Amino acid sequence: DLYFKLMEQNAKGIKQKNTSLTDSDVKKRESNNNPLAKNPNTSAGGLYQITDAAKTDIIKFKPELKDKDYNLPEVQEEYRKVYKEVLSNQLKSKGVEVNVDNINKAWVIGAGGMNMLKNADPNLMLKDVLPESFFALDKNGNSINPNLENKTVNDFMNDPDPYSRK
Secondary structure: OHHHHHHHHHOOOOOOOOOOOOHHHHHHHHHOOOOOOEOOOOOOEOOOOEOHHHHHHHHHHOHHHHHOOOOOHHHHHHHHHHHHHHHHHHHHHOOOOOOHHHHHHHHHHHHHHHHHHHOOOOOOEHHHOOOHHHHOEOOOOOEOOHHHOOOEHHHHHOOOOOOOOO
């Protein structure tokens, strides 16, 4: 499974700890800069692996994107920019601090996931706080989100890289 091999390769050492990820870092981790990348387990696709549900939120926020060709890298960049605004609004509405690191974490677990973590016991494992679906296995028995495995709430919330593995 090329997708997971790329995710594993990209999770290794792109940025040093305590450094916020840039859009380029996220793109590298999500798709290895491939605008045609497709997650075999979800509706996520493109440079930033935007899901169909996220696309719906983005189009509600900026309807003119609906008529643009999502396969074009420059359109995917527009979707990233707009979805960061959408996530910022969602985080703010849930009382989660809006900053680059939290937007990138919400990119991985959603604003709802961030809301679940904000008041959780920091010593709890993520698997005990986040929905079971985040820890599902693919058809080969591999975790669909290996970057969430074996981490506590504290590990995840204090690492600016939501793609790192423990």
